[in-house]
Amino acid sequence: MTLSENIVDYSNKKILAPMSNASAFNPLGASRYLADAAAGFGLFYISPHSLDLVYTPETVDKRIIGSTRSYNASIGTIDYWKDGQLNFRTHPSEKSCVIFQIGTADPDLALQAALTVAQDVAGIDVNCGCPKKFSLQGGMGAALLSKPEVLKKILTNLVQNCGRPVTCKIRILETKDKTLELVRMIETTGVRALAVHCRTKDMRSSEKAQWGILSDIVNAVRTIPIIANGDIWCYDDIDKIKKLTNVSSVMIARGAQTNPSVFRMEGFLPYDEVVKAYLKKCVDTDNSYQNSKYTLLEMYTESKHTKAPEYRLMSKAKSLRELCSIFGIESYFDEQQMVHTARSIMTTPATPSTPQGENVAPGPLPKNQILVIGRRGVGKLALIIKILNASSSTLSPSVPSLTDPAGHAGLFVPWRIDTKSYSADVQFWINEIEDGDVGLKALRQYKGETNNVISMPNSIVFVFRKDQPETFKDLQGWVAFVRKHELATALCVGVSSNLRLMVDGIEARREKERAIAQAQGKEQGYEDWCLQNGFEYIDIDERQAGDEDSAQSKQVGLARVLEALRPNTWNCMTAKVAVSVDLNPLERTQRSDKEEREQRSGAILRYLCIGDSY
Numbered sequence: 001m002t003l004s005e006n007i008v009d010y011s012n013k014k015i016l017a018p019m020s021n022a023s024a025f026n027p028l029g030a031s032r033y034l035a036d037a038a039a040g041f042g043l044f045y046i047s048p049h050s051l052d053l054v055y056t057p058e059t060v061d062k063r064i065i066g067s068t069r070s071y072n073a074s075i076g077t078i079d080y081w082k083d084g085q086l087n088f089r090t091h092p093s094e095k096s097c098v099i100f101q102i103g104t105a106d107p108d109l110a111l112q113a114a115l116t117v118a119q120d121v122a123g124i125d126v127n128c129g130c131p132k133k134f135s136l137q138g139g140m141g142a143a144l145l146s147k148p149e150v151l152k153k154i155l156t157n158l159v160q161n162c163g164r165p166v167t168c169k170i171r172i173l174e175t176k177d178k179t180l181e182l183v184r185m186i187e188t189t190g191v192r193a194l195a196v197h198c199r200t201k202d203m204r205s206s207e208k209a210q211w212g213i214l215s216d217i218v219n220a221v222r223t224i225p226i227i228a229n230g231d232i233w234c235y236d237d238i239d240k241i242k243k244l245t246n247v248s249s250v251m252i253a254r255g256a257q258t259n260p261s262v263f264r265m266e267g268f269l270p271y272d273e274v275v276k277a278y279l280k281k282c283v284d285t286d287n288s289y290q291n292s293k294y295t296l297l298e299m300y301t302e303s304k305h306t307k308a309p310e311y312r313l314m315s316k317a318k319s320l321r322e323l324c325s326i327f328g329i330e331s332y333f334d335e336q337q338m339v340h341t342a343r344s345i346m347t348t349p350a351t352p353s354t355p356q357g358e359n360v361a362p363g364p365l366p367k368n369q370i371l372v373i374g375r376r377g378v379g380k381l382a383l384i385i386k387i388l389n390a391s392s393s394t395l396s397p398s399v400p401s402l403t404d405p406a407g408h409a410g411l412f413v414p415w416r417i418d419t420k421s422y423s424a425d426v427q428f429w430i431n432e433i434e435d436g437d438v439g440l441k442a443l444r445q446y447k448g449e450t451n452n453v454i455s456m457p458n459s460i461v462f463v464f465r466k467d468q469p470e471t472f473k474d475l476q477g478w479v480a481f482v483r484k485h486e487l488a489t490a491l492c493v494g495v496s497s498n499l500r501l502m503v504d505g506i507e508a509r510r511e512k513e514r515a516i517a518q519a520q521g522k523e524q525g526y527e528d529w530c531l532q533n534g535f536e537y538i539d540i541d542e543r544q545a546g547d548e549d550s551a552q553s554k555q556v557g558l559a560r561v562l563e564a565l566r567p568n569t570w571n572c573m574t575a576k577v578a579v580s581v582d583l584n585p586l587e588r589t590q591r592s593d594k595e596e597r598e599q600r601s602g603a604i605l606r607y608l609c610i611g612d613s614y
């Protein structure tokens, strides 16, 4: 592959540090909004926050190698998928400021990883500072600091062959001499800049960063800019570290996580403003609510924030829309959902192409299914029938009876979602868990790269009997699956023994049983467990307390199941309302000349009424 090299000037820059957090729900990293350049997040920083460059969180070489590059029509991003997992997402408009960081221990793998993403990023960085066991054991991160000969080969190979400017980010060594020897070697490889985290690999982040060594490094390395990193918390610190050490550029991690406007010369922007801007970017880029919530909570670290009512509401939020409503921007969420759908429809089925005209692989299969799992007899089909009834959707005559002795494993039940603004034909897909198997047998069919079935579920609904705790335990087996496949909605629905009777119209002793079952649910701590493991717990018997008509009151029980499942971005959605769609430059290239002219003269107003067969 030949790539014309982009020039990135690393001098006198304010840079967002790479940040990932493997323990977070989102596999892309807790702080992906900060650094992954995920879908315009780089721009979120660059425009209002006076930032120059964005480093992505570390991606291990083998994880990105072999990824399929695909165009995401609904949000206009380039996505890199592998094994059903999204590894990197970026927007073409932020290409000139995104530096992709690789975790590697091998020159060839490093190059393959760099070449995989090179066309979509401005530069490549090698992580030589990660002190985590996983990195050290693999010879990556800070392990490279004690293997300078390997590091030299990696950097040289990248510099000579990847077609993008290369940098590396190190930690300091135990002595000044060792550090200076290392940085001089790095300079000889041809890297364009060197980022120095002023802590040794054994220092904790709570220990003060050792800025003192930076001036020695600046004096030792004359040909490339030094980027200072560690304990820069406000704009004054930027001035201070530059004056004290003569470093050319600065890189900020936790300071930016707490308040992204740390880069502004004029000072911090108010939290409210930053939070709203961030949330809007999450909506624009279809970011998962779990990741958005984590990041918002990380911004709110001072006690004046953690004690604020918003903090409590955010902690409890179970959807991106709920997060938006805390800050009064739920209407923005609703509008953007429509825009995403409209874009998706308008750009399908044309083969997508980038502004340069190169083809990209098609995206993953449409996610149109709601996987309904749980043991035989817990009430999966009964729950589906309740959902159909509540949404005035008819039950297909081919659906067997509730008491069919063959069970309902593998059964597809069509559901027409009909809202004021759109309709969509989706399917429930029942999968039964056998006793003692914790669902592993059912899971097995999702394994294997060639198995397309893996990408079909959009959402998962786990059903169990509140009075039979053993039917709840099976849920453990599905936590990893949900995390891996980034399902839009993951519900755990607790039902009571009378669910089937209720569907049949016999509601004997209903209130009494409901009260008992609800109490049982609380006793078992189902809700807490679900909260910690990425599922939303819904007690199907719960009834709205107090003023049911209040706009503020939250939906519970069956109403909440419907509310959670309906608003996803379904394939074959038919929009019913007028939508104003502002296409970005990438998408504009895909429109015809006539539409291009329309586009130039303003946003296109379309009345969308596209048939299911489109």
Ligand SMILES: Cc1cc2nc3c(=O)[nH]c(=O)nc-3n(C[C@H](O)[C@H](O)[C@H](O)COP(=O)(O)O)c2cc1C
Pocket: 017, 018, 019, 020, 021, 031, 056, 057, 058, 101, 127, 128, 129, 130, 169, 197, 205, 229, 230, 231, 232, 251, 252, 253, 254, 255
């Ligand atoms: C949550 C988190 C994730 C991080 N992930 C990475 C990473 O993926 N790659 C990397 O080189 N450094 C990573 N770091 C280290 C930071 O980039 C930075 O070097 C360190 O936090 C010191 O800067 P600060 O004092 O401004 O926070 C991470 C730091 C944090 C807090």
